[in-house]
Amino acid sequence: MIRKTAIDLATRIEVQDFYSYEAELLDERCWEEWVDLFAAEAEYTAPIRVTRKSPAPDIIDELGHFDDTKASLVLRAKRLRTDVAWAEDPPSHTRRLVTNVRVRPGEQDGTLAVRTNFLLYRSRGDLGQFDLIVGERQDILRREDESWLISKRRIIIDQSSMSTKNLGVFL
Known part of the structure; x- marks a missing residue:
């Protein structure tokens, strides 16, 4: 069920700017700065999507493409x-498009529940081959000082079967 609760325009613009900045950091390979956008307790997960007949669920949270904490994100960023x-040598060329930003009050004070749609274009090498990864990100943002931090991110990839050979990039 979709809850409709008003969020003031200034907050909406601030959140949209946050996501544009995040995409820029990733596309410019500023991974350490990107990790700084995450809270100390952050969770970063991408469960597996399967194709099943209704009414069976098509998302399996017990299995995932990745299940990271802030500490493991730091290690992954350093490793790159x-x-x-x-998997990223030479590095991929990426472009992230983040759209349909839906902002709602979070369950806890000082938090926002934000859903965004994303499209990741990723090319590697000189053969003209590329990957498209599409999905939804379900975030909990938490205010700390004067900025927002990602406290939780759940990424639902639309493809059940992905053509990419690896997920060496962040979504």
Whole structure:
């Protein structure tokens, strides 16, 4: 069920700017700065999507493409700067489009529940091949000082079967 609760325009614009900035950090390979957008207790998950007949659920939260904490995001970001991150050597060229930003009050004071749609274009090498990854991100943003931090991110990838050979990039 969709809850309709008013969020003031200034907050909406601030949140949209936050997501534009986040996409820019990722596309510019500023991974350490991107990780700084996450709260200390952050969860970053992407459950598996399967194709099933109704009414069976098509999202399996017990299995995932990844299930990270802030600490593991820090390690993944550092690893991308080394020569052992073979899935990203040479680095992918990416462009992230974040749209349909839906902002609602969170369950706890000082938090927002935000859903965004995303499209990730990713190309590798010189052969003209590319990946498109599409889905929805379900975030809990928490206000800390004068900025927002991602406290929880659940990524629902639309594809049940992905053509990409790896998920070496952040979504």
